[in-house]
Amino acid sequence: MRVVLALVVGLKGHNLTTDNFFTSYQLGQKLLEKQITLVGTIRKNKPELPPATVNIKGRPVLSSSFAFTRNTTIVSYIPKKNKSVNLLSTFHHDSKVSDRADKKPAIILDYNKCKGGVDTLDKAVSCYTCKRKTKRWPQVVFSNMVNITQPESSTGRKTTKRSRCQLCQKTDNKTGLVCDICNKFICKAAF
Incomplete structure (x- = not known):
């Protein structure tokens, strides 16, 4: 409160x-x-x-x-x-x-x-998190701060369409992330 x-x-x-x-x-x-x-x-x-x-x-x-x-x-x-x-x-x-x-x-x-803003942030944070199980509260606070700032610094955006990663050599790596700069599909490994 x-x-x-x-x-x-x-x-x-x-x-x-x-x-x-x-x-x-x-x-x-x-x-x-x-x-x-x-x-x-x-x-x-x-x-x-x-x-x-x-x-x-x-x-x-x-x-x-x-x-x-x-x-x-x-x-x-x-x-x-x-x-x-x-x-x-x-x-x-x-x-x-x-x-x-x-x-x-x-x-x-x-x-x-x-409620849109809160849910959008929660969804973005849940996709890519740096949280680890720990009992040290400073580490928990720091990882939460990184999680909240991470969606703003991301260079990729989610789409409903899925396609193979255009940067990886793997042929089965499907992703929904698209690079904002080159507009190509990229996976987490290439990110």
Whole structure:
């Protein structure tokens, strides 16, 4: 909570989107005092979640369960059998559900619109990581910093099309990476 509050110093009238690592009821209330609203996924083990949103037994697929306080909304949505997604919002104050086939609540649709940057970074970091299992915290911090800066310095971009690497001698080496400079398919080994 302290990290988020330090990052929003000077902001007013914005909507903040967070993932389940940062989202909590207390953070939402602190941000409302600063006139900043919050939308974010929330972990199922948080004590502030009502039992009706955590317990999914007997609830049909594509159903939503809402819980309201004076200025906070919590929604539990079931996209698949035995799986639920919980979100907390201080921006939304109703139980509006879309007319689409998946019947997603408006809170989830707004969250999905705004979460792109975090997911893009997580996806890029997961492809190429320098993390190693260690108990030394400075090494963990350093490897995380390198992982976060690595996607910015990459010379290749991912495509949906796959082809053989044009720089390697191997004939079976298929890749989806394309060099930004020469526009040729390159594999991790040639990178």
